[in-house]
Amino acid sequence: MNDTSPTTSRSTSRLRAVISALMIIVALILAPVASVGTWARVQLVDTDQFVATFAPLADDPAVQTFVADQITDQINEQVDFKQIIGDVFAGIAEANLPPRAATAIASLEAPAVAGIQSLVASTTQRIVASDQFAELWEESLRVSHKQITALLKDQPGTALQVSNDGTLSLELGPLIDAVKQRLVERGLSFADKIPVKDRSIAIVHADSLGLARVSYQIAVIGGYWLPWLALGLLIGGILVANRKRRAVVISSIFFAIIFGLMTMGVWIGGNIFVFSVSPNPLPSSVAHAIFDQVTAMMDSTLRALTFLGVLVAVVAWFAGPSRPATATRSVLGSGFASLRGALDRAGGDTRGFGRFLDKNRNVILIVAIALGMAALFASRPVTFTAITWLVIALIVVAIAVEVLRRPEGESESVGTEKESQPPTVDPANESSRASESTDSGKADLYDDSDVAVLSRNADTEAEGTVDGEPADK
Structure with missing residues (x-):
């Protein structure tokens, strides 16, 4: 098996x-x-x-x-x-x-x-x-x-006509009649003799x-x-x-x-x-x-869809394992991590909701992209303006998810960061404390008789002998 x-x-x-x-x-x-x-x-x-x-x-x-x-x-x-x-x-x-x-x-x-x-x-x-x-x-x-x-029916009397052979034409009859009436209004009585016939201009064959x-x-x-x-x-x-x-x-x-x-x-x-x-x-x-x-x-729709295809390809490529994509994600991840840490220290920890966003981050982004694409196609024709708004909306959603999500252990590490840091020490005070502790240590190590012996040895060394022996020996 x-x-x-x-x-x-x-x-x-x-x-x-x-x-x-x-x-x-x-x-x-x-x-x-x-x-x-x-x-x-x-x-x-x-x-x-x-x-x-x-x-x-x-x-x-x-x-x-x-x-x-x-x-x-x-x-x-x-x-x-x-x-x-x-x-x-x-x-x-x-x-x-x-x-x-x-x-x-x-x-x-x-x-x-x-x-x-x-x-x-x-x-x-x-x-x-x-x-x-x-x-x-x-x-x-x-x-x-x-x-x-x-493309088959015939309705005479309208300006635009489509013949049975599929030719789109502009009927001049209504327009000729309008010119005729205007000439008559201007006192040119001969205009009444202008016949209004079915004449047309072929626009598209x-x-x-x-x-x-x-x-x-x-x-x-x-x-x-x-x-x-x-x-x-x-x-x-x-x-x-x-x-x-x-x-x-x-x-x-x-x-x-x-x-x-x-x-x-x-x-x-x-x-x-x-x-x-x-x-x-x-x-x-x-x-x-x-x-x-x-x-x-x-x-405009074809240009917009071309741009959309390029945009999706670039985003998907940067989501892959290539070095530029990895470096970009690393920089953005560090930036968002720092931002989340700053928000947590300021009391903006999203706690359970943030952990939910972290666990379902990919699902949320996929759903947002799917809904955005559905809305884009529902509002056809697709235009540059619609795609621009879709890109802006997806960027806002991605940024919001990254800022609000809280990976496991990130909040605890931020909370215990202050406890794990050593206390701040002033170098000047530390130096004075060190000298005081040294002096007090010496005072504790030697009593009065020891001080007298050390003083006599010092005098002997000055004369060239140590404990009664020549110094060169």
Whole structure:
């Protein structure tokens, strides 16, 4: 039975290593998918977040200029201003004006056409830059949100439309109608002749929306639960591992690498997107603005998760047996021990509670990290601010545990330190006491007869003899 015990132990160890590796690998594979699914869920499923993402585009100068130019071009295509002004001047010419007056009026026909076109362009630009356009944009976003998420439905009459082939476009009908009403208010009755047709601007083509479709399906299926599954597999794989600290370091390094590569992928994808849609149908400035606005949350989340992976790997490495880690822990341990001793001498001994913290220190720190990570993922998307607060909270907990814990025997050693120290002695007093004790000792050793004998011997030595014998003998 004893012969098979080592074999069984090795088999169990190998099984644990295999299970741990599989769980960590699956977790690392699911992590990027979960992050994209969470982003898709927040951006596409949540109406308020969807509006908050796209609404600021209405205030972007590049987008405003692009939309205003498109509206102006649509109006110029639908309304023949040259024909309208020509009819007006032809009517004037039929009034039998003098030749010089007729010639002068005819010369004003071309400037009148240009002036009307300029008036339409400036009016359109002011409308697009006004709060009215921003409100219309936001309202249209809310109305068409279901279309964006489904990518199949068609709801005419809204500013944003998604066709059956997956092309996201901006409907110009409501905006053209707003320009038309403004021109009529300014006394330009010909504006009533501007037809309001279903004209649109293609913002993103179907090829560019492929990732959005996949992301939406992921969001619907597992945008909420997939991150928890990945986190559970990662924690479970670390707990099953034979060398837990090493598993934490390795998995954190790969975690940081994966999300670092995804961050680079977003940047590369942005350049590809801009290149694919510029200059037609979108100028590069507008394409950049749209892509940056849509992916801003994902980009910040990926950067934050990359930083989180690096942070966990560094902390786990410093918890290991390396020389820098050991030296750092030694210095911090001595500092906290001195601090605890000072607190105990000042009456701050935590006694039983401190001994409880000392016995369960590792468990408390692990629970704090687990709760912090759970709170971090629950408050998705993960941001630098959230990670910073998590790090600060964990540092505060670790410092509090180190200050309040009381290892066995530490309090007793501090309490008996004063008793074991020798009394303080003043060197000057000690010297005087030593001389007094010497003199008194001499007085006790010799009586009066002994003093007389010592005195006679001293005199004999002075004459060169000792007890009657020559000194050289």
